[in-house]
Amino acid sequence: MKATFPLLGYDTYALKTFVEDLGGEVVLPPATSKKTLEAGVEASPELICMPFKITLGNFLEALDMGADTVFMAAGARKCRFGYYHYLQERALARSGRPFRLIPVSQYSPYAFLFRLMPVTFGVSPTRVIRSVAVMFYKAGLTHEFRALLNRRRALDFAGTERLKPRALELLEAARSTSEIRAARRSLRRLLGCNGSRPVLRVGLVGEIFFMIEQFANGDIEKELARLGVEVVFERSLLHHLRHLLHLDWSFYRSRRLARRYLRECPGGEALRTVGEAIHFVEHDRVDGIVHVYPFTCMPENIALEALQQLTEDTGVPVLSLSFDEHTSRTGLQTRLEAYVDMLRRRSRERSISRD
Numbered sequence: 001m002k003a004t005f006p007l008l009g010y011d012t013y014a015l016k017t018f019v020e021d022l023g024g025e026v027v028l029p030p031a032t033s034k035k036t037l038e039a040g041v042e043a044s045p046e047l048i049c050m051p052f053k054i055t056l057g058n059f060l061e062a063l064d065m066g067a068d069t070v071f072m073a074a075g076a077r078k079c080r081f082g083y084y085h086y087l088q089e090r091a092l093a094r095s096g097r098p099f100r101l102i103p104v105s106q107y108s109p110y111a112f113l114f115r116l117m118p119v120t121f122g123v124s125p126t127r128v129i130r131s132v133a134v135m136f137y138k139a140g141l142t143h144e145f146r147a148l149l150n151r152r153r154a155l156d157f158a159g160t161e162r163l164k165p166r167a168l169e170l171l172e173a174a175r176s177t178s179e180i181r182a183a184r185r186s187l188r189r190l191l192g193c194n195g196s197r198p199v200l201r202v203g204l205v206g207e208i209f210f211m212i213e214q215f216a217n218g219d220i221e222k223e224l225a226r227l228g229v230e231v232v233f234e235r236s237l238l239h240h241l242r243h244l245l246h247l248d249w250s251f252y253r254s255r256r257l258a259r260r261y262l263r264e265c266p267g268g269e270a271l272r273t274v275g276e277a278i279h280f281v282e283h284d285r286v287d288g289i290v291h292v293y294p295f296t297c298m299p300e301n302i303a304l305e306a307l308q309q310l311t312e313d314t315g316v317p318v319l320s321l322s323f324d325e326h327t328s329r330t331g332l333q334t335r336l337e338a339y340v341d342m343l344r345r346r347s348r349e350r351s352i353s354r355d
């Protein structure tokens with residue numbers, strides 16, 4: 001089997017480790033690019049969400065590189081994500097490439113551990129559980145790497161960019177729990193900041209794919225770091241895996257907090273977006289909230305209204321950025337620069353009024 005799956009930013013490495021640990025060969029698509037998006041857009045229904053188009057582009061490119069088996073997450077609550085794999089299978093079939101698509105239901109952990117993975121890879125459930133544990137551990141390392149990178153880059157952008165390829169090598173190479181432990185120590189040494197903190201911090205919230213895939217969000221964490229802003233975040237593969245196993249306490253916290261503005265769940269990740277924003281404002285004392293989501297995403301458009309209310313109640317500015325295939329990188333940078341200028345002014349005014 002030559003397996004492929006969508007690229008998920010830095011978290012791609014944890015998924016790759018999981019499949020390889022089960023004995024599969026992984027054919028990763030090339031880094032997502034304009035070409036990937038164009039291929040995905042051409043093969044997709046016009047009004048479908050951006051994550052569908054980007055991941056379909058990933059699959060087309062991976063199949064061209066020799067992959068024969070596509071893994072795609074499936075199952076969603078009150079959201080069209082549940083239909084992604086079905087429509088993508090039809091689009092791939094229309095492309096004439098040979099493949100088999102395996103939908104991985106997100107909300108059936110027991111079927112995943114005891115049936116789907118053992119049957120697909122011809123291994124025992126115990127082996128699957130061990131590989132899931134390693135993936136968890138690696139997802140934790142990736143989460144920490146991203147946090148370290150965001151802080152250090154905001155303090156020393158050019159220096160950290162020089163260190164990043166080495167850090168990514170460490171991340172990718174760690175495949176067992178002992179290697180992951182060693183990589184964690186090395187990453188802390190490489191990217192640690194000795195307690196220094198950037199002057200400005202923002203909380204990143206939004207739809208999960210746009211939170212973790214750098215091409216999709218215009219590499220927003222890097223762009224903000226270039227402007228001297230640290231991005232704090234919660235959403236990552238680590239939290240998503242915990243959530244699927246009902247072990248993510250932060251999800252329950254977000255759901256409770258979000259009730260102040262959203263009584264009902266409008267689907268997708270809206271409750272989480274709003275709850276995380278409130279948490280960042282109240283506990284992490286961020287200077288602003290940046291909200292990223294696909295243009296046609298109904299749940300996040302509803303979350304947007306709630307976030308505007310949050311700004312009215314707390315005074316913390318929210319920058320909501322929707323993305324589609326026409327979003328320009330220059331336009332994004334201009335909006336970020338204007339937003340960060342405003343945050344800087346507010347921060348100066350606050351420190352003057354404190355003195």
Ligand code: SF4
Pocket residue numbers: 049050051079080081207268269294296297298299300
């Ligand atoms: S959360 Fe939004 S972008 Fe994602 S599948 Fe649902 S509607 Fe589409």
